[in-house]
Amino acid sequence: MIEVHxxxxxxxxxxxxxxxxxxxxPGQVTGFLGPNGAGKxxxxxxxxxxxxxxxGKATVAGFDxxxxxxxxxxxxxxxxxxxxxxxxxxxxxxxxYIAEIRGVKQRRDRAMDVLKRVALxxxxxxxxxxxxxxxxxxxxxxxxxxxDPEVLILDEPTIGLDPxxxxxxxxxxxxxxHDHTVLFSTHILSEAEQVCDKVVIxxxxxxxxxxxxxxxxxxxxxxxxxxxxVDTQIDTALAVIREVPGVNTAEMAVDGIIVTPTSADVDPRxxxxxxxxxxGWNLMELRPAAVNLEEIFLELTRADQQAEISDxxxxxxxxxxxxxx
Amino acid sequence: xxxxxxxxxxxxxxxxxxxxxxxxAFALLLFFGLWFSNRVDQVSQxxxxxxxxxxxxxxxxxxxxxxxxxxxxxxxxEETREGxxxxxxxxxxxxxxxxxxxxxxxxxxxxxxxxxxxxxHIIVTQIGVPDLGRVFGLYLGAWLYGGAVLAVAMVWSAVTxxxxxxxxxxxxxxxxxVLVELAANWIASLPDQGTITWLVDFVREFSLPAHYDxxxxxxxxxxxxxxxxxxxxxxxxxxxxRIVEVRRWRx
Numbered sequence: 256m257i258e259v260h261x262x263x264x265x266x267x268x269x270x271x272x273x274x275x276x277x278x279x280x281p282g283q284v285t286g287f288l289g290p291n292g293a294g295k296x297x298x299x300x301x302x303x304x305x306x307x308x309x310x311g312k313a314t315v316a317g318f319d320x321x322x323x324x325x326x327x328x329x330x331x332x333x334x335x336x337x338x339x340x341x342x343x344x345x346x347x348x349x350x351x352y353i354a355e356i357r358g359v360k361q362r363r364d365r366a367m368d369v370l371k372r373v374a375l376x377x378x379x380x381x382x383x384x385x386x387x388x389x390x391x392x393x394x395x396x397x398x399x400x401x402x403d404p405e406v407l408i409l410d411e412p413t414i415g416l417d418p419x420x421x422x423x424x425x426x427x428x429x430x431x432x433h434d435h436t437v438l439f440s441t442h443i444l445s446e447a448e449q450v451c452d453k454v455v456i457x458x459x460x461x462x463x464x465x466x467x468x469x470x471x472x473x474x475x476x477x478x479x480x481x482x483x484x485v486d487t488q489i490d491t492a493l494a495v496i497r498e499v500p501g502v503n504t505a506e507m508a509v510d511g512i513i514v515t516p517t518s519a520d521v522d523p524r525x526x527x528x529x530x531x532x533x534x535g536w537n538l539m540e541l542r543p544a545a546v547n548l549e550e551i552f553l554e555l556t557r558a559d560q561q562a563e564i565s566d567x568x569x570x571x572x573x574x575x576x577x578x579x580x
Numbered sequence: 581x582x583x584x585x586x587x588x589x590x591x592x593x594x595x596x597x598x599x600x601x602x603x604x605a606f607a608l609l610l611f612f613g614l615w616f617s618n619r620v621d622q623v624s625q626x627x628x629x630x631x632x633x634x635x636x637x638x639x640x641x642x643x644x645x646x647x648x649x650x651x652x653x654x655x656x657x658e659e660t661r662e663g664x665x666x667x668x669x670x671x672x673x674x675x676x677x678x679x680x681x682x683x684x685x686x687x688x689x690x691x692x693x694x695x696x697x698x699x700x701h702i703i704v705t706q707i708g709v710p711d712l713g714r715v716f717g718l719y720l721g722a723w724l725y726g727g728a729v730l731a732v733a734m735v736w737s738a739v740t741x742x743x744x745x746x747x748x749x750x751x752x753x754x755x756x757x758v759l760v761e762l763a764a765n766w767i768a769s770l771p772d773q774g775t776i777t778w779l780v781d782f783v784r785e786f787s788l789p790a791h792y793d794x795x796x797x798x799x800x801x802x803x804x805x806x807x808x809x810x811x812x813x814x815x816x817x818x819x820x821x822r823i824v825e826v827r828r829w830r831x
C-alpha cells in the first residue's frame with residue numbers, strides 16, 4: 256500500500272513535484288505514467304526514502320517515508336532507473352550482499368529463489384559485468400525482491416530492452432502485481448495500458464489524470480473524435496455527415512472519415528448511424544478515433560499546458576476526478 | 581553490526597581482488613626491503629647498537645600521504661558515480677554504518693600491510709635485542725596514524741565523484757597536517773619568542789608528526805597522542821557521513 260498526499264519537492268527554485276496525491280493498492284500494478292522529467296523518478300525516490308520531501312506526506316506499507324525511513328526501506332524493494340549494480344561481483348554474490356545488509360535469513364537459498372523467479376538461475380556465478388542489459392535489469396529486479404517486500408517500486412524497468420525482453424519483463428511485473436503493491440513508472444503509454452490495473456498520469460509535477468486504463472480511455476473518448484467508414488462516395492458521405500446535428504467538422508482521413516463533435520457532451524454517433532442508414536448506404540465502421548493512450552495522453556498534457564493561460568485544465572482535472580469517483 | 585560487517589567484508593574482499601591494492605603493496609614492500617637492507621648495512625658498518633629497532637613502520641607512516649589517498653579515493657566516489665549509492669541508501673542501513681564498514685575495511689587492509697613489516701622486527705631479533713616497549717609504541721603509533729590519515733583521505737572521496745581529484749585533495753590535506761610542524765618550527769625560530777610560544781604549541785598540536793615522531797615512535801605512549809589520532813579519525817568519519825547525507829538530500 257502506498258499513500259501519497261499533497262507531496263511536493265523543490266530543488267532550489269525548481270519545483271519537480273507539485274502537490275501530488277495518489278494511492279497504490281496491494282495486489283495491483285499501478286502505472287506511473289509521464290514524459291521524461293515529469294517528476295516520476297523524484298516521487299519514487301521520495302517513496303523509497305532516498306530523498307526527503309519538501310512538503311506533504313507519504314506512507315509506504317503504513318510507515319511515514321520521512322519519520323520512519325528505516326521501516327519503509329525494510330518493506331520496499333526498489334529498482335532505480337539506471338539499474339546500478341556492482342559490476343565486479345557475481346550475480347549471486349551481489350544478491351547475497353544485499354540480502355545480508357537487509358538482514359535476510361538463509362541468504363543463499365533466498366538468492367537462488369529470486370534468481371529462479373527472474374529466470375537467471377543459470378547465471379548465478381557470472382560476473383555482472385558480463386551480463387547483457389536485459390539480464391542486468393533482471394538482476395536489479397531480483398535485488399528488489401530479495402527480502403520479499405510488500406511494496407515494489409520499479410523506475411522504468413523496460414527501458415533499453417529489446418522487444419522480447421520487454422514482453423518478458425512486463426509479464427513478470429504483472430505476475431508480481433498479484434501478491435505485491437507494485438508502482439511501475441514508464442513513459443510508454445501502451446505499456447501502462449498493458450501492464451497496469453491503475454494508471455496515474457503525471458506531467459510537469461502535477462497529476463493530470465488517474466484511474467483504470469479502460470476507465471480513463473472511456474472517459475476521454477467521450478466527446479472525442481469519431482471514425483466513420485461508409486460504403487459510398489466519400490464526397491457525398493461527407494456532405495451528409497456534416498449536416499448531422501452535433502457534428503462540428505467531418506474530414507477525410509486515410510482510413511475513413513474523422514468526425515469532431517460540437518462539444519464534449521455530445522455523442523453524435525447514433526445520429527450519424529441513422530443518417531447513413533436513411534441514405535441507404537452500408538455503415539462499415541463507427542468507433543471512437545482515439546483508441547490508445549497515446550492520443551489521450553497528448554490530449555491531457557496539451558490541456559495542461561493551456562492551463563497556464565486559461566482555466567480549461569481545471570475543468571478537465573475536475574472531470575477526471577469525477578470520473579474516478 | 582551485521583550491516584557494518586557486510587559492508588566491511590565486501591570492501592576488504594575488493595582490496596584483495598583489485599590490482600591497485602596489490603600494486604600499492606608490491607611497491608611498498610619492495611621499497612621497505614631495499615630501505616631496510618640498506619639501513620642494516622649502515623648500522624653493521626658502524627658500531628652495532630644492541631637495541632636497534634626496525635623503523636619501517638615510521639617509513640610507512642611517512643609514505644601514507646601518498647598511499648592513503650590511493651586506497652581511499654575509490655571508496656565513496658565510485659559508489660556515487662556508478663549510482664550504487666542510490667540502491668544502498670534505500671536499504672535499511674544508515675550512512676554512518678555504511679561509511680564505518682568501508683573505513684574499517686581500508687584500515688584492515690592497512691593493518692595487513694603493517695603486519696607484514698613485523699618480518700623486519702623478527703630479522704632484527706636475530707641480530708640484537710630490541711626494546712619491546714619501543715617496538716610496541718612504534719606499531720601502536722603507526723597503526724593509529726594510518727587509521728587517522730585514511731579517515732582524513734576518505735572525506736574527499738565523499739566530496740567528489742572524481743577519484744583522481746579525491747586522491748590529490750587527500751594527499752594535499754595529509755601533507756598539510758604533516759607540514760604544519762614546519763610552520764610551528766618556523767614560528768619558533770622567529771626572534772622575540774616571549775609572546776608567541778603558546779602559538780607554536782597550538783599550531784604543533786595539529787600536526788601528525790608531533791604526535792608520533794618524538795613520542796609513540798620511540799616508545800613514549802601518551803594519552804594525548806592516542807586521543808589525537810582517535811579524535812582525528814572520529815571527526816573525519818563524522819564529516820564524511822554528513823557530506824554523504826547532505827549530497828543525497830540535495831541530489
